[in-house]
Amino acid sequence: MNAVGTVVLAVVVAVAGVAVGWRIGRHRGRDEGFPAPPSTSSTSRPLGSWPDFTQVLDSLPIGIVIVDGNGRSVHRNAWAAKFSGTHTGILLDATTEPLLQRALTGEESRQQLELYGPPRRIIAVSSSPLPGGGAMATIEDETERRRVDAVRTDFVANISHELKTPVGALAVLAETLLGETDPEVVNRVAERMVEDSHRAARTIDDLLELARIELREPVANDRVDLNGVVAEAVSRTRPIAEQRDIRVGVLDIPPGAAVAGDRRQLVSALGNLVENAVKYSEPSGEVQVRVRIDGNVAELMVADRGIGIPARDHDRIFERFYRVDRARSRDTGGTGLGLSIVRHVADNHGGEVLVSSQEGEGSTFVLRLPGGVRSHQPSSNETSRP
Amino acid sequence: MSSDTELHVPEEEAHGDLRRGFHHELDDIRDDIAKLGAIVTENIPRATDILLNQDLDGAEKLIVGDDEIDVAALALEERCYSLIALQAPVASDLRKVVAAMRIIAEVERSADLTKNLCKAARRIYGHPLNPAIRGIIQKMGDQATTLFKEATESYLAGDATRAAAIDDMDSYLDDLQREFMRTIFESHEAAKSSIDLQVAVQLAVVARFFERIGDHAVNIGERTQYLVTGLVRESLGAARHASRQAAGESE
Numbered sequence A: 001m002n003a004v005g006t007v008v009l010a011v012v013v014a015v016a017g018v019a020v021g022w023r024i025g026r027h028r029g030r031d032e033g034f035p036a037p038p039s040t041s042s043t044s045r046p047l048g049s050w051p052d053f054t055q056v057l058d059s060l061p062i063g064i065v066i067v068d069g070n071g072r073s074v075h076r077n078a079w080a081a082k083f084s085g086t087h088t089g090i091l092l093d094a095t096t097e098p099l100l101q102r103a104l105t106g107e108e109s110r111q112q113l114e115l116y117g118p119p120r121r122i123i124a125v126s127s128s129p130l131p132g133g134g135a136m137a138t139i140e141d142e143t144e145r146r147r148v149d150a151v152r153t154d155f156v157a158n159i160s161h162e163l164k165t166p167v168g169a170l171a172v173l174a175e176t177l178l179g180e181t182d183p184e185v186v187n188r189v190a191e192r193m194v195e196d197s198h199r200a201a202r203t204i205d206d207l208l209e210l211a212r213i214e215l216r217e218p219v220a221n222d223r224v225d226l227n228g229v230v231a232e233a234v235s236r237t238r239p240i241a242e243q244r245d246i247r248v249g250v251l252d253i254p255p256g257a258a259v260a261g262d263r264r265q266l267v268s269a270l271g272n273l274v275e276n277a278v279k280y281s282e283p284s285g286e287v288q289v290r291v292r293i294d295g296n297v298a299e300l301m302v303a304d305r306g307i308g309i310p311a312r313d314h315d316r317i318f319e320r321f322y323r324v325d326r327a328r329s330r331d332t333g334g335t336g337l338g339l340s341i342v343r344h345v346a347d348n349h350g351g352e353v354l355v356s357s358q359e360g361e362g363s364t365f366v367l368r369l370p371g372g373v374r375s376h377q378p379s380s381n382e383t384s385r386p
Numbered sequence B: 001m002s003s004d005t006e007l008h009v010p011e012e013e014a015h016g017d018l019r020r021g022f023h024h025e026l027d028d029i030r031d032d033i034a035k036l037g038a039i040v041t042e043n044i045p046r047a048t049d050i051l052l053n054q055d056l057d058g059a060e061k062l063i064v065g066d067d068e069i070d071v072a073a074l075a076l077e078e079r080c081y082s083l084i085a086l087q088a089p090v091a092s093d094l095r096k097v098v099a100a101m102r103i104i105a106e107v108e109r110s111a112d113l114t115k116n117l118c119k120a121a122r123r124i125y126g127h128p129l130n131p132a133i134r135g136i137i138q139k140m141g142d143q144a145t146t147l148f149k150e151a152t153e154s155y156l157a158g159d160a161t162r163a164a165a166i167d168d169m170d171s172y173l174d175d176l177q178r179e180f181m182r183t184i185f186e187s188h189e190a191a192k193s194s195i196d197l198q199v200a201v202q203l204a205v206v207a208r209f210f211e212r213i214g215d216h217a218v219n220i221g222e223r224t225q226y227l228v229t230g231l232v233r234e235s236l237g238a239a240r241h242a243s244r245q246a247a248g249e250s251e
Helices: A003-031 A053-058 A087-104 A143-178 A183-215 A226-236 A238-243 A263-279 A326-332 A338-348 B018-053 B056-087 B091-123 B131-157 B160-189 B197-229 B234-247
Strands: A063-067 A073-076 A109-115 A121-129 A135-141 A222-225 A247-251 A257-261 A286-294 A297-304 A352-358 A362-370 A372-374
Touching (some): A087 A109, A087 A135, A143 A183, A183 A338, A222 A226, A226 A286, A226 A297, A247 A263, A257 A362, A286 A372, A338 A352, B018 B091, B131 B160, B131 B197
Antiparallel strands (some): A121 A135, A297 A362
16 A cells, blocks of 8 residues: 555544544443533534544545444445435445444455446455544555556567567568579569568657657647648548548638647647547448537547447556557557557647447547637637737 | 443343233344345345356355255254144234245245256356446346345334335346346347357346346335234235136236
């Protein structure tokens, strides 16, 4: 566990200890006719002394369940209570209760609960005895932490795969060439070498592009005409679209639609989205590009009727080199970096990229950028000049 | 003021009533059935995932885990029998016990169906499924999960209104099943990406499993309505049957 987590937990244990001790004390006091402890029962508490512990517990981003020495529930903070009555809540309770029972015998324990959702979650429940009697369980959603871990480990494996495969192939092909005299074979092998060296070059180009986009902060703040961005992105993918007989249709761009940002990056991001849509469409399919200005948010939408993306991959496709289907990656010729570039461009512009996709029905990507405007005057770079 | 206003410690010791224990047991049985329902609710997306990713390990685990659900269901049924034998419940109490027994059976059967999904996953192992088929399997899994979640939660809350909505949600699952059948035929006939007959038959059975899970969720919803309102929804089916008979059509 990281340092912040440890500190939070220590504070929680301390607060919970005081709270439960006081609670049990109060309870006993009432039952046996003793007066409640004076320090906490005073109604004229001066402002700025003890905080309200339940409020403190409620403000935590983790679930806390506290039971007294008899295993009866004393407190459940807001995070833990928000699931009550739902099937998630039922399963959380079923995990938490035995752990609390064990904690009452003085034993700390921890268990992980994997929920298939949707959305899929990994939740860690741990319990410990409290110093003043009773026990406490903490419930933490570890989904995001797990995802980040997976990103880190997969990245190394993926980058070595993407770079080593074409380079390894080049070496083998070159060796074949060395002893070869048949001009036909030489020709064929040389062609493969050209192909593989282009592949390696593309990966390196994209990596450099990504590095550039990641580094450049703040981005240029030009007024960028979206008509021009769409036109350039679409024309860039024309060769591959024609080759696969796919129609790229541009729909209703509001006249004078523009955003503040970096033109080159925006063209690169939209170009990647259109290229993906074309690549993953069935031959002679259709791809639609559309721009909407919603308040001051510009939405660039790219929709296809292609093979779609499995639900479990939706939150991972924006990672570098992540592949839904490794076996297909060579056919499509992509570098596995396109969507990372899109996400970084969106981040740089203070926007976001969203995906909705169903396998067998197609995907829609939406690039949402703040700072969108619609004006009737033809756009230019005039506004950004001093 | 201070925080103690919302923190009530139950004081059941104060009541000397014997029926108290009975009602406690009734609530406990309901909570335990809901727990079983929640486990099955999780098993549906789990089985869908296993099916889509040809996860043989996961399939094995789920199939073995089903025995535990059977044991729990049997134990719950026993507890219902004991309640009837020892407490002779009447009126709404009797309805609760009877509804519980019916719902246990529905939950147990649904758990078996998720197990069957995993067995189907084993049989189609090694045969890649095309995106159209995968997409509909995912949608059927999502919808069956939603239905079962609604059924479990409305039973736990005793919410007849929510339970009544499950029937409407089921018609979407039925539509998906029909769409899936159509897609299987198309994929089987298509010259290029055809699936062989064996896989096609397995997939048809898979669609049936999802559809049946939806039906069990609807039944739980109807039982929940019955225990809250005392009305049996099947009387509607009986009425429909009578009118069909009158119209001279039969199925």
